[in-house]
Amino acid sequence: MVTWYHVFCNLSICKLIVTMSIDSCNEFVCAIRNLHDSRVGAAISIENLRSSSVDRDAIQTDQTDRSRRGGNVRMEGQHEVHGDFKAVGGSLCLDFTNTASARDTGSPNERLHTYEELLTWGEVVGALPKEGIEALRREAAQRPAEAEEALRQALHLRETLFRIFLRVIEGAAPEPADLTYLNEAVAATYAHLRLEPGAPYYIWKWDESPGRLDRILWPVVHSAAELLTGGELERVRICDGEHCGWLFIDRSKNHSRRWCDMRDCGNVAKVRRYRRKHKMEASA
Missing domain, CATH: 1.10.3300.10 (Jann2411-like domain)
Structure with missing residues (x-):
């Protein structure tokens, strides 16, 4: 169900993208897509993201x-x-x-x-x-x-x-x-x-x-x-x-x-x- 909160978030993101340069926009979209693909999602804040064919019967020397x-x-x-x-x-x-x-x-x-x-x-x-x-x-x-x-x-x-x-x-x-x-x-x-x-x-x-x-x-x-x-x-x-x-x-x-x-x-x-x-x- 779409709520006013979702609408607000989407409008905010659109406003942010409009005010960016083309390079920044592309980088932003790429970053968001990668976050989705790696299933980090909203459960982990970006602020907190910091680091801290082989034959099975033969010897595996490479992968x-x-x-x-x-x-x-x-x-x-x-x-x-x-x-x-x-x-x-x-x-x-x-x-x-x-x-x-x-x-x-x-x-x-x-x-x-x-x-x-x-x-x-x-x-x-x-x-x-x-x-x-x-x-x-x-x-x-x-x-x-x-x-x-x-x-x-x-x-x-x-x-x-x-x-x-x-x-x-x-x-x-x-x-x-x-x-x-x-x-x-x-x-x-x-x-x-x-x-x-x-x-x-x-x-x-x-x-x-x-x-x-x-x-x-x-x-x-x-x-x-x-x-x-x-x-x-x-x-x-x-x-x-x-x-x-x-x-x-x-x-x-x-x-x-x-x-x-x-x-x-x-x-x-x-x-x-x-x-x-x-x-x-x-x-x-």
């Missing part, structure tokens, strides 16, 4: 730049979170580092509080086949102490990878301790790889290794080794969003990607830019 989500939707920082996880990094190891954000605030947003959440992440991004995830879930229920240790290892690995890739972005060498740790993880991980006939080429597959709760981390380590030794390493970027810190591979044609996701950090930046520009025009 297309898209989200594969599960669970309920909520907002956390700048990111629209579905089941707490998004796959926008372009590589499994970068998606793994992106299970935390806002590391520069002293109070990071942590998404891996339990081993079960680690398995849920692996399921969402396709780190292991579904049956492999379910097997780990059953094992973890029987051995909770070992599951806690596997989670501790996962967090250590994640932060080590984040520091290494951050140094890559900065054009600096990693800390010797971090590189030593990763090399040890690579050596342990590759002991579980097997070559099997495929069509038309041989493929890498993991051995079964029943009972190894750290098995969820093997594809992550493999992905990191592949990225660090491949041609896309120079395209690894960190999101420009304030207090974001997510990593991604820039596969844009002109290598100009700045945001982890245009619907999140990119949209927030666009709205901020519009507000600053309109404020300057209004005060001129």
